[in-house]
Amino acid sequence: MKSHKALSNLPAFLLLLFVAVPLVAQDTGEPDKASLEKAYPSKQPYSPYADRHFPDRVYWGDTHLHTSFSMDAGAFGCRLGPRDAYRFAKGLEITASSGQPVRLARPLDFLVVADHSDGFGFFPLLLSGDPKITADPQGRRWNEMIKNGQGAAAAIDIITSFGKGAISKAIFPVPGTTAFQGAWEEVIKAAEEANHPGRFTAFIGFEWTSNTGGNNLHRNIIFRDNASKASLVEPYTTQKPLGSDNPRDLWKWMSGYEEKTGGHVLAIAHNGNLSNGRMFPLIESFSGKPIDREYAETRALRERLYEVTQIKGDGETHPFLSPNDEFANFERWDKGNLDLTVLKKPEMMEFEYARSALRNGLKLEQELGVNPYKFGMVGSTDAHTGLTAIDEDNFWGKTSSSEPSAERATHPFIKTSNATIMGWEQTASGYAGVWATDNTREALFDAMQRKEVYATTGPRMIVRFFAGWDFAANDANTRNPAVIGYVKGVPMGGDLTQAPTGKTPTFLVAALKDPIGANLDRIQIIKGWLDAGDQTHEKIYDVVWSGDRKRDAKGKLPPVGDTVDVPNATYTNTIGATELIKVWIDPEFDPLQRAFYYVRVLEIPTPRWTAYDAKYFGIKMPPEVPMKLQERAYTSPIWYTPEK
Amino acid sequence: MKIFLGRLIREPLFHFLLLGAAIFFVAGRVNASIGAGEKIVVTQSEMESMVVGFSRTWMRPPTQGEMQGLVDDYVREEVLYREARAMGLDQDDVIVRRRMRQKFEFLAEDLATRRSPTDQELEAHLQQHLDRFREEPSFSFEHIFLSREKHGASTEAEAKALLAELGGKNKGTIDIEKRGDTFLLPSRFEKTSAAETARLFGENFATQLATIEPGEWAGPIESSYGLHLVRVDARVPGAAPPLANVRDSVLRDLLNDRRKQELDTQYSKLRARYTVMVEPPEVTKVAEAR
DSSP states (O other): OOOOOGGGHHHHHHHHHHHHHHHHHHHSOOOOOOHHHHHHHHSSSSSSSTTSSSOOEEEEOOOOOOOTSHHHHHTTTTTOOHHHHHHHHTOOOOEOOOOOOOOOOSSSSSSOOBBBTTTTTHHHHHTTTTTHHTSSSSHHHHHHHHHHHHHHHHHHHHHHHHTTTTOOOOGGGOSSSHHHHHHHHHHHHHHHHHOOOOTBBOOOOEEOOOGGGOOOOOOEEEEESSSHHTTOOOOOOSSTTTEEEEEEEHHHHHHHHHHHHHHOOEEEEEEEGGGSOOSSSSOTTTSSSBOOOHHHHHHHHHHOOEEEEEEEEOOOOTTTTTOOOOOSSOOOOOSSSSSSSSOGGGGGGHHHSSSHHHHHHHHHHHHHSOOTTTOOOOOOOOSSSOOOOOOEEEOOBBBBGSSSSSTTSSSSEESSSEEEEEEEOOOOOOEEEEEEESSHHHHHHHHHHOOEEEEEESSSEEEEEEEEEEOOOGGSSSSSSHHHHHHEEEEEOOOEESTTOOOOOOEEEEEEOOOTTOEEEEEEEEEEEOOOTEEEEEEEEEESTTTTTOTTSOOOOOOOOOBBBBBBOOOTTTTSSSEEEEEOOOOTTTSSEEEEEEEEEEEOOOOOOHHHHHHHHHOOOOTTTEEEOOOOOEEEOEEEOOOO | OOHHHHHHOOOOHHHHHHHHHHHHHHHHHHSSSSSSTOOOOOHHHHHHHHHHHHHHHSSOOOHHHHHHHHHHHHHHHHHHHHHHHHTTTTTTOHHHHHHHHHHHHHHHHHHHHHHHHOOHHHHHHHHHHHHHOOOOEEEEEEEEEEEEEGGGGGGHHHHHHHHHHHTTTTTTOOOOOOOSSOOOOOOOEEEEEEEHHHHHHHHHHHHHHHTTSEEEEEEEEOOSSSSSEEEEEEOSOOOOOOOHHHHHHHHHHHHHHHHHHHHHHHHHHHHHTOOOOOOHHHHHHHHOOO
């Protein structure tokens, strides 16, 4: 739609300056209204398009996809490499590792192939029976298991051994080895070839897989830069002595990269639900000490986004943490850590889920002066198949062994002596929506850094969220709400500081259904705040909904209804709304209290992937298997921070 | 003479021959004098490359102790490498064989891509493989959205009334930004491909848009969201692009093709030097049985 010539990036740059203001406002005081108005002249120029420097398109993508270059993906049978992954994301038909033809309903706009840096290129070596591998007893055992068709058992053993740090040093590719360097070069080359500014963005990236004790502290690293900079380094790993499992060391590595090359990288953590209380700590698990200002500052700088929803469960919140949230019990994976070696205890959850982390972030900011958990939200797949395919009717599973088959739902996905996660528990989720001015590495990366992004569990609904002091009810009726949104407020991911006397925050929120998807049930705003006694709270407000439903005496909105025909795996858009929009004013605002607000958009109920499987394979699912769901979107929050 | 030398130095074949001579020379020396008294020289440039390798991983140069470690390891590798070769350990090793083959192929590929294609060659390649580079049809258009949820049964009628007004006596002066209903997609799209339009509005909208003559307001046409009046300013049919627009892709594609060709030519030349006899399967089996 837009040219990607240097000149046309000027507006993008100007916009960046503008939206960057609230981000830095923490330290520089309140943004000056007059200067903001200069950036957005209130009188429209004759040409209505002349002053449009804001992002008017959402770009869809996946920030987290594995290919055969990841040792566990390879072990689970993935034979597709980064090149295949990019081709598939662009909408081309390919053959999956299970031999079945596969294609996306719609192409994506961007993709990050993020293979595990530990053991980068390990699997191709293992599979080829490299003498270095087979000279080692462990390597030989795995090689033989795979050759004898016990690939899945080998994969589980490899992952568990990795979690325990029990992979033989002799066989593990580490930075500096030819195998490791070769894999990194391939990954970079594949991204460079697939990257097509203006049409498709292929980011260079990798996953740093800190997994000590089976506790998931994984982060995906995304480069803003091209090969000339990214190839000056090798991916950071977690195995000592070259790497470290402590995020503080990863952040040092990131700074090192930026200082050395002048480039930029960002980190996105995921699956706090499998970290057993370590993802969003108050007490650092590595030192046993409360987190300090340095940790808070660095994390806030390096980790501006969190992957809130993916195949291994949705991580917004949990019924234990949000007992008053009727939609909290959604696709939860809460049995234990990543390898199920340690079971979950309820007291761990506060430090695992996005909403509670956003709440604790307010508390930490009060104590330390910096909020380490001031993150925006994206969804991604974390698929280990090379296929970013998570539509409910086109779900290709977490691993190649869980690509479509009559058995995949009813076979255990992970089974240990402690617990079992069944195949049907896999969540067909999610994607990242990015409000950017152009489809390029630079524009998308910058949008991620200013948190103008949101997560969905798969559908591509369009969601807008603005906060300001002066939105009026009628602003929801303008032809293009984004114009008034940017003029009067800040977008998702932004900040409001010290309330003008007597003012209350106002919010402009809007959602448009996925053009080939289900209608919308409602838009909710979720508020979290810190009270005068340093206690955090949360509250969910139904802001706008479809039809003429009325709240009951307790303020509860009746359900939207349900048109799902499970046996036929269909639904109809006879209920719900195609578009919802509203200006909302916080009815319980206290200008002295820190707060955050984010939006949750719910679709009407639709068939879950298990229903499509049951229909296609003609099988009967066990009664405990959910057959429908309400897909959703979570926006990045907007924070309110009073003056000190 | 100078020019000739300059050209010679840049000539890939010359590199190839030089490399071959070097390998021959080194291999000869190693075979002749393996064992006691053999010299290993760790050169300045070797050490520099060790430092570079180390810094890439660690983001800092090695300390003195670490440098010593790197040198020791280099020497160890060199000793064992030479001894292993002298013992012929590289002979039956699948990995070594594959690596050698790969190196040879890289060399051949290098030959194929060293010379940049001329514009004429690129143009010829483009014409020959137009199907690989063809651009999708695209549209530039404006639209006004009318929500069925808001207007119900009268949506069509209202759309038609608005269309009449847009083409009526106030034609051209109506601010379309103020007409129609709230909609989250932009009201104007520039050079948007048919596929992209379908992704944003639904298949039906894109199909109908393709039938609308540029110039005047038309419609209404149905999208996934409701009705739209549309005015197409420009329709670019799917066309063969000029070389300037697709130069990079054509270059990549041509080099790719050349690489493949070069590999095949080289291989068939070399292959011609050999007589290959493949034993019938029965014989192999018998041999195994013994």
